[in-house]
Amino acid sequence: MSIRRVAPAAAALLTLLAQPAAGQRPLGYLHGEGPKAWPVVQLTLGLLAIACVVVIVTSALVVVGIWRRRVTDITDIRSVPPTRAGGGLRWIAIGLGISGVALLGSLIWTVVVLAAVNGPSRPTRLTIEVTGQQWWWKARYLDDDPSQQFITAGEIHIPVGEPVRVRLIGGDVIHSFWVPALAGKMETIPGQINETWIEAGQPGIYRGQCSEYCGVQHAHMGFLVVADPAEKFAAWRAAQLRPAQVAVPQQTGATLFVYHCGACHTVRGTGAGGTVAPDLTHLMSRGILAGDVVANTIGNLAGWIANPQGVKPGTRMPAQDLSGPELQRVVGFLQTLK
Numbered sequence: 001m002s003i004r005r006v007a008p009a010a011a012a013l014l015t016l017l018a019q020p021a022a023g024q025r026p027l028g029y030l031h032g033e034g035p036k037a038w039p040v041v042q043l044t045l046g047l048l049a050i051a052c053v054v055v056i057v058t059s060a061l062v063v064v065g066i067w068r069r070r071v072t073d074i075t076d077i078r079s080v081p082p083t084r085a086g087g088g089l090r091w092i093a094i095g096l097g098i099s100g101v102a103l104l105g106s107l108i109w110t111v112v113v114l115a116a117v118n119g120p121s122r123p124t125r126l127t128i129e130v131t132g133q134q135w136w137w138k139a140r141y142l143d144d145d146p147s148q149q150f151i152t153a154g155e156i157h158i159p160v161g162e163p164v165r166v167r168l169i170g171g172d173v174i175h176s177f178w179v180p181a182l183a184g185k186m187e188t189i190p191g192q193i194n195e196t197w198i199e200a201g202q203p204g205i206y207r208g209q210c211s212e213y214c215g216v217q218h219a220h221m222g223f224l225v226v227a228d229p230a231e232k233f234a235a236w237r238a239a240q241l242r243p244a245q246v247a248v249p250q251q252t253g254a255t256l257f258v259y260h261c262g263a264c265h266t267v268r269g270t271g272a273g274g275t276v277a278p279d280l281t282h283l284m285s286r287g288i289l290a291g292d293v294v295a296n297t298i299g300n301l302a303g304w305i306a307n308p309q310g311v312k313p314g315t316r317m318p319a320q321d322l323s324g325p326e327l328q329r330v331v332g333f334l335q336t337l338k
């Protein structure tokens with residue numbers, strides 16, 4: 001194949017690789033966005049550079065060695081006697097010395113970075129308890145005052161520029177909490193509480209993903225971390241704390257919801273108090289549905305409720321027996337959960 005044909009193909013492939021699946025929200029770990037990620041990214045790139053230098057130098061030495069000792073005129077390679085002219089052993093000692101320095105340097109750098117990102121440099125003011133469930137994420141905002149606690153799902157809001165403690169719970173099987181731009185992975189293990197912390201250096205939406213295979217819909221166990229300035233975060237938090245207000249036109253939808261969905265889902269302010277599925281009290285404040293499998297639009301929402309197995313095969317939500325008008329009423333009610 002000529003270079004003329006290869007070059008455009010390679011360029012197309014590179015653009016494809018550079019384009020994240022979900023538009024503006026790449027899962028990239030090569031540029032950190034917070035004080036926990038920056039030292040790790042530097043370490044990653046630094047070790048990559050060292051590894052490249054090692055490969056280049058070693059390959060060059062091998063090529064030089066082959067070149068200098070090549071035998072041009074042989075019929076049978078076994079007839080060439082091994083020779084060790086000029087005490088080559090010295091070079092082995094020198095080589096070991098050089099690689100020893102490189103390895104020791106990498107080790108020290110790694111240990112220093114691990115120690116630096118182990119805990120936040122300042123005391124944390126916010127702790128979020130995050131539970132991994134097949135195949136979605138629950139987030140409980142902890143507070144000493146129980147009336148200030150609430151539960152949400154799928155989207156974790158944090159104040160920007162502030163370290164946040166994350167307590168990880170395994171709801172069923174082992175999952176792994178991973179927000180590549182903010183922090184490394186940490187597993188959620190049933191029967192054990194793991195702690196990690198995250199901090200976003202600038203406002204934005206950071207994609208997260210379960211990174212431990214946990215069953216058929218593991219790939220659709222995504223979530224978002226939304227980092228907002230302090231006032232915006234406080235406003236979001238205050239809004240999340242409020243129970244739902246059911247307006248009169250939505251009464252029928254709400255009743256249908258409690259009846260068909262309330263055993264699994266909670267909507268605070270109604271009789272629906274199920275705990276095995278995402279809390280829907282403020283469903284409309286979220287941009288994604290069911291582990292980021294689809295965006296939260298009215299069409300996707302209705303499609304999800306009508307046939308969850310069609311959208312996310314194997315999901316733990318069974319289809320409910322709703323007639324067309326009933327589905328409309330339920331969706332109409334959910335649309336008011338701002």
Ligand code: HEC
Binds near residue numbers: 276301305
């Ligand atoms: C048997 C329990 C169960 C019932 C009953 C149930 N759901 Fe669900 N629902 C779930 C589970 C589990 C999920 C999470 C699915 C996933 O992400 O894989 C879910 C997810 C959802 C979501 C997405 C929420 C989010 O934040 O991503 C919506 C909306 C929803 N259900 C609406 C309903 C409605 C409306 C009904 C009643 C018509 C209903 N569900 C009945 C278990 C249930």
Ligand SMILES: [Cu+2]
Binds near residue numbers: 175210211214215221
């Ligand atoms: Cu998983």
